[in-house]
Amino acid sequence: MELVLLILVGSLIGIAFLALQQHYSYWRRMGVREIRPKWIVGNLMGLLNMRMSPAEFICQLYNHPDAEKEPFVGIHVFHKPALLLRDPEMVRNILVKDFAGFSNRYSNSDPKSDPLGSQNIFFLKNPAWKEVRLKLSPFFTGNRLKQMFPLIEEVGASLDAHLRQQPLHNERMRCFDLEAKELCALYTTDVIATVAYGVSANSFTDPKCEFRRHGRSVFEFNLRRAAEITLVFFLPHLVPLLRFKVVPAEATLFLRKTINYVMSEREKSGQKRNDLIDILIEFRRSTQMAKESGIKDQFVFEGDILVAQAVLFFTAGFESSSSTMAFAMYELAKDADVQQRLREEIKDALVESGGQVTLKMIESLEFMQLILLEVLRMYPPLPFLDRECTSGKDYSLAPFHNKFVVPKGMPVYIPCYALHMDPQYFPQPRKFVPERFSPENRKLHTPYTYMPFGLGPHGCIGERFGYLQAKVGLVYLLRNHMITASERTPHRLQLEPKAIITQAKGGIHLRLVRDPLGI
Structure with a gap:
């Protein structure tokens, strides 16, 4: 009996071994160059052991010796074969030219346990x-x-007032220290709350501000949070089983209650603010009118599908812009010449506008635009993009590969950060050089190698808004202060290994010197 049992167990192990061997030989059988996977985790060990940030991990795959000179390479995300693109022309095909066949992200959350995380336009499927x-x-x-x-602009003025009220740590040097990311998040939280919802969050004056507290909870990455978001992007089919969430439960309750309350009060008052709430109310009314008219097959805008859009605008709107501002502050602190040139540009623009921060004045800041473009090259909010093949028939990769066709359901990853840091496209990629993006130099860039907000129809809908709020914030920050390094400022930032988005490990600690431009 024991011998039979031993033979049975051995046979099962042997069958499992052969099945895994067959599974992980997929790319060799397809005639596609691959980065050799490890069993179970595939090629994700560098991400799962958290020894490097997701940006550095995707860079390591992109620069792997087995991927060298290949337009794309086969990888495994856990058990699933996937493609990692390396050629800009392939990036164009997947994101733009053949978008219809790759219109969905592979990443996903669970509509039942995470309605606000799964039903926004970032994760929604066609x-x-x-x-x-x-x-x-x-x-x-x-x-x-x-x-x-x-x-x-009003929130920008509040940021300036908040900074001018800070006690100086050193009266002689007229300076004080701060953590830049948190300061910028207070500013962008207030901007989103007032612009999107018509609500005053009062982040600068209220240390218990609920908008800031719940916004912070979405992007604070402990080990559990890192596991949740990693599975959302790389193993989404397990997310419903484990009930993982993009928007934490407490934040879901607060944001749903707040947004529904604001919508209800707005409908009662009939007031118009031309904000996101007004648009969501219009969505709901169109659905109600369609029902009353007996129109069928119309998309239903009710309940959490509405709230989810408001939540995405809040979370993505405050996080990406605040990170961009904080990284810009760090690079300006390291490069006094660039900072001086920017402050001179701001001063000249303020003189021209009579000391007023106007939209025309903000739009005239050409050098600031170059700085933000370069910051976003070095620190894109998401280090990679993901797509899923949704084509009704297998998608050909010719002329890049004449035999392999991409099957429906296969994930495809575009390594934004790695392309941004490839010296082939951006020489001396770790050097902060805003002039890379001057009109003359941009003509020399290889198309589809720069994508901090994504590209194609799935590109970030709020890109222009993000630039605008970052510029206003930086103008008010630099109007009365100069940014310098402190004892806690690292020579080179380390990226947070637990965060799927681009975050600085340990924050960005800087020093502000009170130095008004005199306008």
């Missing part, structure tokens, strides 16, 4: 994604941004 995106687009037109500007 055709719902297309419908919602189309209706949200009017919120980001040039005319709408013009209407929002006074609200953004």
Whole structure:
């Protein structure tokens, strides 16, 4: 009996071994160059052991000796074969030219346990994604941004006032130290709350600000949080089973309650603010009118599908812009010449505008735009993009490969950070050089090698808004202060290994010197 049992166990182990061997030989059988995987985890060990940040991990795959000179390479995300693109022309095909066959992200959350995380336009699948995106687009037109500007500028003035009220740590040097990311997050939280919801978050004055507390909880990465978000991007089919969430439960309750309350009060008052709440109310009314008219097959804008868009605008809007501002502050602290040139540009623009921060004045800051473009090259908010093949028929990779076709459901990863840091496209990539993005130099860039906000139809809908709030914040920050390094400022930032987005490990500690431009 024991011998039979031993033979049975041995046979099962042997079958499992052969099955895994067959599974992990997929790319060799397809005639595709691969980065050799480890069993179970595939090629994700460098991400899962958290010895490096996701940005550095994706760079390591991109620069792997087995991927050298290849337009794409086969990898395994856990058990699943996936493609890692390396050629800019392939990036163009997947993100733009053949978008219809790759219109969904591979990443996903669970509609039941995480309705606000899964139903926003970042994670929504077609055709719902297309419908919602189309209706949200009017919120980001040039005319709408013009209407929002006074609200953004008002928060910028609050940032300036907040900084001028800070006690000086050194009276002789007229300076004080701070953590830049948190300061910038207070500013962007207030901007989003007032612009999108018509609510005053009061982040600068209220240390218990609920908007800031719940916003922080979405992007604070402990070990559990890192595991949740890693599975969302690389093993989404397990997310419903483990009930992992993009938006934590407490934040979900607060944001749902707040947004529904604001929508209800706005409908009662009939007030119009031309903000996101007004657009969501219009969505809901269109659904109600369709029901009353007996129209069928129309997308339903009710409940959490509405709240989810407001939550995405809040979370993505404050986090990406605050990170960009904080990284910009760090690079300006390291390069006094660039900072001086920027402050001179701001001073000249303020003189021209009579000391007023206006939309025209902000749009005239050409050197600031170059700085932000370079900051986003070095620190893109997401270090990679993910897509899933949704083509009804297998997708050919010719002329890059004449035999292999991409099957439906296969994940495809675009390594944004690695392309940004490739010296082939951006010489001396670790050097901060805003002039890379001057009009003359941009003509020399290889297309589809720069994508801090994504590219194609799935590109970030709020890109222009993000630039605008970052510029206003930096103008008010630099108007009365100069940024320098402190004893806690590292010579080179380390990126947080637990964060799927680009974050500085341990924060960004800097020193501000009170030095008004005199305008």
